[in-house]
Amino acid sequence: MSHVPRAAMPPILPDNTPPFAVDEPAIKPPVQPAPTGIARRATRLNEWMRRYSWAVAMTVAIVITVGGLIILESGRMRIASEYETALEAKGATTQLSMLAADIASLTADERGFALKADGAYQSHFRDATxxxxRTLAWLDAYYRRIGDDTALASFAQIRAAADAAIAQGTARLTNPPSDAAARNRTLALPPDTSATLDAALALLRLNEEQRAQHALDASRADQRISTLCVAALCALNIVLFILLFRNLGIQLDKQARVQKALITQQEELDNLVFARTRQLEALAWHLQSVSENEKTELARELHDELGSILTASKMDVAWVRGKLKDSEPAMAEKLARALGNLDQGIALKRRIIEDMRPTVLANFGLVTALRSLVDEAAQRNGWSVEFDLPGEDMKLGEAVEIALFRVAQETLTNAAKYARASRIRVALTIDEANVSLSITDDGIGIRPQDLKRTQTHGLVGMRQRVSARGGRFEIERAAPRGTAISVSMPRERSADAPIAEPSA
Incomplete structure (x- = not known):
């Protein structure tokens, strides 16, 4: 064993030291100061305003609109009240004028009756009374309702004078004087009483006219204020809606940019997925091709090497058994058992070779290979078989034949494992452009959830094998029960070669 010099050995690193350490730079970048609390709150406020400004603007617009409506309604109620006050004041003025005219009519009727005792004067006097x-009752209710104490005091004097005039006139018209001197005294009305009554009525009329004018002026002022409020409200709402629509336009533009970026990203992802899918398809086809080539090589080696070894061993054992058959019966019996084991090994070798690279497919074609494969599977599983195959074999290309044979092989294996079928139907259709294979059983049928599983490697392998040749693979539940698998692919493919791996 060679020894490494100590100087050449790498230094031993601590457990927490990474195997490749990088020196830190001598100059570190300046550390940015952490934002203060006020800056963080301002940042959060700005972010909140950018996110919810439209909601704030809409809320403010709604509040202003509702407030403006309340103000307008209160102004309308004030204007209506002021108009009502003005109308009542005008009505009171009219009633005072009528009262003055009626009191003057009482005096005239009383004097006319004094000059000439006519019943018409009495009737007219009663109507005027x-x-x-009625006028006094209306005015009394009016002044009590408005609560004007000064006007109410003046009206009390007018009412007392009117009542006195009515009582005096009633008495004189009921008991007229008999002599001329008394009638002359009746005709003479005290000047101070008439002047006081006229002055009081004139003062009340003036007050009511002023009241009416004041109410009209107040209503006009309220109308101007309401108009200004409406104008201000409209202007403010216009500004808010302009800001709202501007913000909405900004948001829509931002959303459009984000959507455009998402579409671009989606297109890039789709292109990447397509490229990766093509790469995976090329890799799958390459692996299938490599697998088929390895199976072919292994089958050839098993046939050539292992087959010759087993055949030679069988011949040697048979020769030894023939020599020892008479002299050593026990050893001959053991050698006979060894010959049986060698025959089983040779049969197993042939079956393995047929599974790896069916010689029937290579020598006779797809139709004969399918018939042989299905017959063997039917004998092992006790199936009844229905064939719908062409009468003669046709050359379809090695890759197409291998793909269809492997699909049929995998389908029969799955039917034997899971379907619990009793009958199998195999159909092969060949035209000028396409070749179609259909295999149907009457078993329990594949479940819908199994069609979506990605762990079913047999189905995935069949689907991938067919799609790599530009074909279509379908599997579904048959009616009324069972599973149906159909494959369709082109008869020829360009150069009949593996798919080239696309560039990344």
Missing amino acids: ARVR
Whole structure:
């Protein structure tokens, strides 16, 4: 044993030292300072705003719209209330004017009746009295509703004067004076009472007109405010929607770019998968070709080498047995058993060679090889067989024949293991362009979940073998039971050679 000098031996490294250590650079890159809490919060806020700005804008727009609607509704209610106030004030002014006219009519009726005792004056006086009382009742309810104490005090004076005038006129029209002096006193109305009543009515009318004008001015101001609010609301919503649609456009553009990048990446992945698939197909076909070649070489060596050895051994043992048959019966019996074992070995050798490289296929063709293969499988498993094969063998090409024979071999093996069938049908159809093979059994049938399994190497191998030759492989449950396998592939392929491995 040669010894390595100590100086040439590599240094022993500690357990935690990597086998290939790389020196660290002398100058390290500057360390970036860690972001502060405020910077992190600002970054998170900016990220949140970029992500949810459309939601914030939509929420703000909804809030502003609802708030604007509330403001507009309250303004509308104020305007309606102010218009109602103005209408009531105008109505009160009208009622005061009617009250003044009716009181003047009472005085006129009273004087006319004093000049001439006519019943028409009494009837007109009663109608005027009724109108005056209704007007006074309406005005009393109106002033009490609005709560104007000053106007209510003035109205109390007017009401007292009106009641006094009605009572005095009623008394005079009921008991008119008999002499001329009394009638003259009736015609003379105290000037201070009439002036006070007219002044009070004029003051109330003026107050109601001012009230109506104030209410109208307030309603116009509210209308202007409502108009400004609507304009501001519309402008703000327009700005928000512009920002929203701008952000939406940015998001759509970003999404389009991302989608385009995804499509490009998907195309690249598809191309890569296609290239890798072609490489795997080429590799599978190469492995199948290598396997078939190795089987051929092994079958040839078994036939030539092992076959000659077994045949020579059999001949020698038979010669020795013939010499010892009479003198040594026990040894002859042992040698006879050895000859039987040699015959079994020779038969096993032939069966192995036939499985590796069927001589029937090489010598007679696919039709005869299929018939022989199916007959042997039927004898071993007790099947009844139905053939639909061409009458004569046709040369299809070595690769095509091997592929179809291996598919039939694997199918019969699976049927013997799993199908529990009693009947097998084999059909082969050959035309100018394609060759089709169909094998059907009446067993339990393949399960749907087994069709999707990737661990079923037999099915995968058959499918790969057929697809490598540009063919189509199908397997399905037969009706009413059983499994049907069909293969179709071109009769000839360019140069009939293995598929070239595509460049990466």
